[in-house]
Amino acid sequence: MKKAALKRLPLITRDRPGPSNKFGTMDVVIFIILTLFALSIIFPFYYLFVVSITPQHIYANNPSLLWTPEISFEAYKNVIEDKNIWNGLGITLILLFGGTAYQMFFTVITGYALSRQNWLGKNFVMNMILVTMFFGGGLIPYYQLIKSLGMMNTIWVMIIPGAIDTFNMLLMRNYFASLPKELEESARVDGANDVQIFVKIFLPLSLPMLATVGLFFAVGNWNSWYNGMLFNKDPQIRTLQQVLQQIIITTSSSIPNPHPEKTNTESLKMAAIFFTILPMMCFYPFLQRYFVKGIVVGAIKG
């Protein structure tokens, strides 16, 4: 019976359409749906750009425009001439590179240490870190702590408190734990010490996860604004996101302002937003696969 069924199988497959380069009706439908979906994602960015190069008198009279009859880079000129934007970019780049390296260092070594075989106090340390995922000390104690540590009004307040991100640390720990123990054992037999095992064996094998966690930190640092808003009073150390928020809000407030800043137009707002998101837009498509891949790999072993 089984044999007979198997013998009939090629006949059945021959009756059905096999893999083909031809587009069927369903393919067309799927193609259209996915194209529309992709357009719905791309369109806001496109619109943002179009408004940013449209003079106010044209945009204001036709806000639904798909393209502008008159191109003006005046808004970008204003953005480029705005020293606050460049200050913000400088601060954000410091956070991006300095902060990410710092966070990576502590998160990775902690994840590695907690992935190794039992050592005294390991569970205690793990639990203490885990607790911070569910319970915070509250804003006021945090504020007091930052103040007592002398980090008010400094760039350090946007870097130092974020040394370890529990979620990312868990990803790293799980990934390290998923690597075969035999690698460590054989390295020890060859005379490697703990640091050598970590640097020469485990780190090279963890590149996908390092890329993922690094990207998480980098995106977080690029978007960072909260600590700066709360603890920094000096406009010179505002992050790019804070500057952007300021540009957008100053046009929207009904509170009388005796020293109004430059009157912002929609195109200036959009140019500032475009300037802010452009780096992420450029890099994200090439790096986003690591996000999913890294999380899936890191989640295999708990």
Next chain:
Amino acid sequence: MRKSILLLAATSMALGLLTVSGCSNNKKDKYTKDGKLMVSMRNLYFSSYKGGDSYIEEVENKFKLKFSFETYDWANWETQVTGSINGQNMEDVFHANIDSYNFATTYKFWAEEELVKPLPEDMSKWPNIQTVLENTSNIESLKVNGRLYGLPIAKNTTDYSTSFSPFTYIYRRDWAKKWGVYKENDEYTWAEFEALLEKFKVELAPYNKYALADVEWGFPSIPNFYKQVPHCFAQDNTGKYVCNYTTDEYVAGLNKSQDFMSNGWYHPDQNSAADGVMNAKYYSNQVGVLYENLSYSNYIALKNNLRKTNVDTPNFEINDAIALMKIKGENNKYSLEGTDNWFSMTFFDYRISDNKQEKMLDVLDWLLSEEGTRFSVYGFEGYDYDVVGGEVVIKPEAWPKDTNGEYAPKDNGASYLRNLISLGYDTLEMNPLTDKDAVDYLNAWDAEMKTALANNELRVLKETSEVMWLTTQKKSLNANNMRETALKNVMKYVYKNGITTIDDFKSKFNNKTWQEVLDEINAATGH
């Protein structure tokens, strides 16, 4: 065992935190090497100003002080103030937004807990400040145990009788003229106002434009012509406080707002627009009438944006595009929201010395004097300006003009300092940067409204002081939330979205919280 260790660790950390976060009760006066007393300040209006110009140096030398300037973000002002106060990290002199809804949790709490330093009991040493305080509306309500704990920043120091806000309708007079619905002197009866909106609707609809929009947080503005008070607490015939939103007057205004929406006069995005959107729609020629807070700076911003938008519009007359309407309600009276002549205050950190506070008061008092005011507006006499025949003549080489031939703004630190006590409206007339036409126009409107008030043709909507500044427990705890929830329900009713009948609307206010707060208010006020 593990739990015990965790508990021990948590306790140790908490104790450690408390140890490091201990705060001192005073700030010692610090001096620069050349003997100037250092003063730190934080104010919303400092924006990017950091000092360093010759004007601020002149003030510093005059008073032997050295200032440092910090600012707030417009979007996060209240959060930053709260963080600083609770974290015991205030500057010596700082700025906070105070209104009747946050009064109990900010000013009153800070004063009672002595987190801010009271002003000296005898202010006669600073006569100019004393005058400002005497002209400040509701000043008595700000006193805690007989003491004033901050300086209200005056919106207008020279004429405090203006008891109404500049919240009003601005409209496209040019369109009204073009479509034959313009009324002389911009005066409209209620029926004429409705006719204008209908005409605007008909003419604008083909272009997907609308007749009317309100500033987002002022929507709906129509009940202003009906209701007794702006927000929560009205009074019945016996003087007893009742829920404003369920009074017959408010309900009439609400139904009228619903009609305006149903008639298609209102912009349909009112319920979802973020702050500033409706203002932008007006200067983008998308709506014909806008209800807005028309302070001078807001009026000028709107005017400049309109001018930019219509740079290519033939025969565009800016003043016809930004005219103030004078509308009488169905009761044949104008209607404006009552307001105080201040909305934010300058505070002194409780830890600073009496000496430092007094020196700062010296500075502010001088800046309010004629000499100080001139200095903060023009700069140095003989360098920035001369006085010829009693008139100030600006020296062109000291104050350059921009490409449009208008005076370009320049940093004068004294003007920023003066904002600690005055918003600067009292210097508008003399300021070379002022749009004189705009000031004259706003003043003329103001004068007409004052005349109307004197002739009993103007209703000023304002809650009584006794209830506005009352800080009883339940009111302090709930009033803000009650107002926000009420406005959400108003929105639902106007849009017929979830609340379709007036009985259903009224039932939203028939609850324990409203009852308890009203009972508490009536008990406290003796009604």
